[in-house]
Amino acid sequence: MNRLVLIFYAIACLKSVDVGAQVIGVNYGLLGNNLPLADQVIALIKSNKINKVRIFQPYQGVLQTLKDSNLEVVLGTLNEDLQQLATDQSFAASWVKDNVLAYIPSVKFRYIALGNEVIPGQYANFVYDAMQNVQNALKAANVNVPVTTVVSYAVLGSSYPPSNASFGQDSSAAMSKIVPFLQQNQYPLLANVYPCFAYFGEPTTIDADYALGNPNASFVYDGTLSYNNMFDAMIDAMYVALEKVGGNGVKVVVSETGWPSAGADLATTNNAKTYVNNVIQRVLTGKGTPKRPETPLEAYIFALFNENQKPAGTEQNFGLFYPDITPVYPVNIV
Numbered sequence: 001m002n003r004l005v006l007i008f009y010a011i012a013c014l015k016s017v018d019v020g021a022q023v024i025g026v027n028y029g030l031l032g033n034n035l036p037l038a039d040q041v042i043a044l045i046k047s048n049k050i051n052k053v054r055i056f057q058p059y060q061g062v063l064q065t066l067k068d069s070n071l072e073v074v075l076g077t078l079n080e081d082l083q084q085l086a087t088d089q090s091f092a093a094s095w096v097k098d099n100v101l102a103y104i105p106s107v108k109f110r111y112i113a114l115g116n117e118v119i120p121g122q123y124a125n126f127v128y129d130a131m132q133n134v135q136n137a138l139k140a141a142n143v144n145v146p147v148t149t150v151v152s153y154a155v156l157g158s159s160y161p162p163s164n165a166s167f168g169q170d171s172s173a174a175m176s177k178i179v180p181f182l183q184q185n186q187y188p189l190l191a192n193v194y195p196c197f198a199y200f201g202e203p204t205t206i207d208a209d210y211a212l213g214n215p216n217a218s219f220v221y222d223g224t225l226s227y228n229n230m231f232d233a234m235i236d237a238m239y240v241a242l243e244k245v246g247g248n249g250v251k252v253v254v255s256e257t258g259w260p261s262a263g264a265d266l267a268t269t270n271n272a273k274t275y276v277n278n279v280i281q282r283v284l285t286g287k288g289t290p291k292r293p294e295t296p297l298e299a300y301i302f303a304l305f306n307e308n309q310k311p312a313g314t315e316q317n318f319g320l321f322y323p324d325i326t327p328v329y330p331v332n333i334v
């Protein structure tokens, strides 16, 4: 490398360090039979200036490829493993050994998420014990990675207006164990936040611009706070519910948000492009929500690819990219 190239390279690195402070990640699902190889996928993520990736279970091939990628990784567990993780410390220890310790330090783990959208449900009451057992195993190895779970909006009994939000009765037993654990350890709660589904359900009552995050949306007032996008309002509803069970200090990380580009009337490429780009620009402002103005947002776009082995309809059409790596619509991360 000659000196000029080196200087350019140094500037490019500085820039990417800057970009690295960004708080946009992407969900990398593998429920497709036509998806690119993991090394192509990781190159694609990096070339889009995304520095965080969530995977839903510890795919060894993907974890191998993530080594030295510098991407921060949110690692999920199979929901079917929760019971054994919760009830068998030695299973939890070997899960941690095989899927986390084996990859440290060349894989940077941001969070370990025990269970995806299992509260309320048959696995809900295993989540807290699974978190505890996985944390024990990490601590025994002197590894400090936040341990948490991913909740869907179904965890809330009420969510509107945000100040009136609370966890549902069928979720409160699980959440009243999980939230103090998160609070005590200063771990975040991961939440999947989809204004699109609320809007699809009530397209005539909800302002399209409010759901899409367009800056010209009219404001919704809630006590002393006001919202001009549903994304912020939904996050704040989660904060209110957390406060009600002693989680005043628990940060909400948006583990999924997105908009399908097909599969329903309002699932258009244009709406998907508008929402996803608005949400990215929203997060990149570094500003928190009305309720937590000092807490910058962190959000993972759902999803990287259209996945043809998911249920038909909108579920298959959340991708930023088609499996051949052509964009479904342009996304601007910078």
Ligand SMILES: *[C@@H]1O[C@H](CO)[C@@H](O)[C@H](O)[C@H]1NC(C)=O
Binding pocket: 157, 158, 160, 161, 164
């Ligand atoms: C608050 O939530 C409760 C219970 O879900 C509901 O009955 C009530 O109407 C809500 N309040 C407002 C102002 O919407």
Ligand SMILES: *[C@@H]1O[C@H](CO)[C@@H](O)[C@H](O)[C@H]1NC(C)=O
Binding pocket: 209, 214, 216, 217
């Ligand atoms: C708000 O802005 C969006 C995007 O620029 C535009 O498509 C939409 O029509 C506007 N809404 C209103 C009510 O003017």
